[in-house]
Amino acid sequence: MRIVKLHTTDSTNDYLKSLAKEENLEEDTVVWALEQTNGRGQMGTKWATEPSKNLTFSVFRKIQQITIDQQFYALMAASLAVKDVLKKLLIKNVAVKWPNDILSDKKKICGILIENVIKKGELNAMVIGVGLNVNQTVWENVPRATSIKTQTGIHFDLQEILNMLLEQFHFYVKMLLDGDLEKIKEDYESFLFRKDKPSTFLNANKEQFVGIIQGVTDQGKLLLLEEDNRINEYDLKELELCF
Numbered sequence: 499m500r501i502v503k504l505h506t507t508d509s510t511n512d513y514l515k516s517l518a519k520e521e522n523l524e525e526d527t528v529v530w531a532l533e534q535t536n537g538r539g540q541m542g543t544k545w546a547t548e549p550s551k552n553l554t555f556s557v558f559r560k561i562q563q564i565t566i567d568q569q570f571y572a573l574m575a576a577s578l579a580v581k582d583v584l585k586k587l588l589i590k591n592v593a594v595k596w597p598n599d600i601l602s603d604k605k606k607i608c609g610i611l612i613e614n615v616i617k618k619g620e621l622n623a624m625v626i627g628v629g630l631n632v633n634q635t636v637w638e639n640v641p642r643a644t645s646i647k648t649q650t651g652i653h654f655d656l657q658e659i660l661n662m663l664l665e666q667f668h669f670y671v672k673m674l675l676d677g678d679l680e681k682i683k684e685d686y687e688s689f690l691f692r693k694d695k696p697s698t699f700l701n702a703n704k705e706q707f708v709g710i711i712q713g714v715t716d717q718g719k720l721l722l723l724e725e726d727n728r729i730n731e732y733d734l735k736e737l738e739l740c741f
């Protein structure tokens with residue numbers, strides 16, 4: 499495995515995507531930056547963290563092994579890898595807030611952003627970007643953020659946590675490649691934040707409604723049991739969970 503360690507870049511996802519366009523990248527090439535000047539999250543959000551304190555990295559994976567239809571499985575696999583590592587570090591109350599926020603004690607500790615690499619006009623690979631809060635303890639204007647240090651009181655070596663994450667990620671990628679998709683989905687669903695509990699959501703018109711999270715579809719839509727006893731599917735643009 500090749501790890502490209504950078505001091506600063508705009509976004510490790512962008513860096514890895516341009517690297518993939520220029521050269522024939524080997525599987526599992528990792529770009530890790532101590533600082534990102536334009537870190538991005540889902541739905542056009544920003545991912546800004548204190549330089550050198552947290553992990554911001556991206557992993558390259560060929561689409562030949564994980565198809566575009568299975569892209570959500572890569573997100574689930576990455577989420578499970580993060581969850582396992584956090585549990586090994588004795589972080590409490592770890593859950594995934596659908597689709598890509600890993601929480602500890604209801605606060606966000608990690609975000610994952612998967613993007614496609616288009617080469618010569620065709621889908622070539624995916625880039626799995628992970629932002630994990632490790633040693634940062636103070637956030638300005640970021641509500642509900644936490645880190646490994648905040649949760650444990652212990653300062654961790656970033657390289658050590660990265661190695662743990664990559665090892666665990668390979669474990670789940672192997673599960674994917676072995677076709678054990680059901681197990682990945684089952685494990686992901688079992689650690690969904692507020693699963694099986696009545697929760698309040700906002701729809702695209704910002705109207706409140708109540709639903710009970712049942713699980714996810716193969717494409718990553720959220721399944722909600724609603725008051726009329728129907729189970730409806732939602733994508734990220736269509737709803738927001740209220741805490």
Ligand SMILES: O=C(O)CCCC[C@@H]1SC[C@@H]2NC(=O)N[C@@H]21
Pocket residue numbers: 508509510511512534536537538539540541543545553554555556598599608609610611627628629630
């Ligand atoms: O919370 C989210 O919506 C996802 C955040 C993903 C952040 C990571 S940090 C490494 C990689 N590079 C980026 O620009 N984003 C991802």
